[in-house]
Amino acid sequence: MESDPNHLRDPYKPDADEAELPDLECAICFCQFNNIFNTPKVLECKHTFCLECLARMNVKSVQPNTLQCPLCRAYTPxxxxxxxxxxxxxxxxxxxxAAMQHVYSIRFNRTKGKLQVKRVPSSAPALTHTIRQSLDVGNPAGEGGEGSSARERSVLITILRSPLCKAFIMCTVAIMTIILIIVILVMHKPS
Incomplete structure (x- = not known):
């Protein structure tokens, strides 16, 4: 059976070729992946992000030995x-x-908040003199001016974002609103 040439293709359904092409940019920073600081790293949940974004997340995390996927919230040790x-x-x-398929050896120094090129592969292109040797990704959580109050703020924000806490806050606001309406009605009631 031949396909109808007048039949329009669904613009929201990807072509067979497009469906197999992986995303070539980081879902966090939208930078194209490369073989240096934006190397595509895959987490246990199979989501891929660039090394730089993962380093920035790790530096700000209070759990330095795990990463939480920003998409599915699964943890990767x-x-x-x-x-x-x-x-x-x-x-x-x-x-x-082809020149970007040889990944550079990178060192991550969490205490200094730096990614550093450890060594350039021998198969690297002749453009190696243009490569940045280090990248600042921020100060670690609880260091560089952030005291225990910053950690406490982080814990408080995490608690406030939990569904149970949001429900409690919404109920409290609803009850306070009802009480306020009752007080206003009682005060304006003619004697």
Whole structure:
């Protein structure tokens, strides 16, 4: 049976070729993946983000040995040798230009909040002199001017964002509103 040439393609349904193409940019910063600081790292939940964004998340986390996926909230324990040792997304890397498929060796120093190029691979292109050797990703949680009050604020924000706490706050506001209306009605009641 031949397909009808007048039949319009559904614009919201991806073509077969498009459906298999991985996303080539980080879902957090929207930067294109590369082989240096924006290396595509895959978490245990199979979501992929760039190394720089994961380092920024880790630096601000009060749990330095795990990462929480910003999409599905699943936790990924970090490898013993640190954040850069998370698995690279080889599918994404395979779609990058050939010169970007050799990943640089990166060191993550959480206490200083820095990503640093440890060594340049011998197969790297001749453009290695243009590569930044380090990248600041911020001060670790609880350090660099952030005291225990910052940690307490972080815990409070986490609690306030929980569904149970939101429901409690909404109920409290509703009850206070009803009480206020009753007080207003009683005060304006003609004697």
């Amino acid at each position: 970090l490898p013993d040798l640190g954040l850069p040792k998370l698995a690279n997304d080889s599918t994404v890397l395979s779609y990058l230009p």
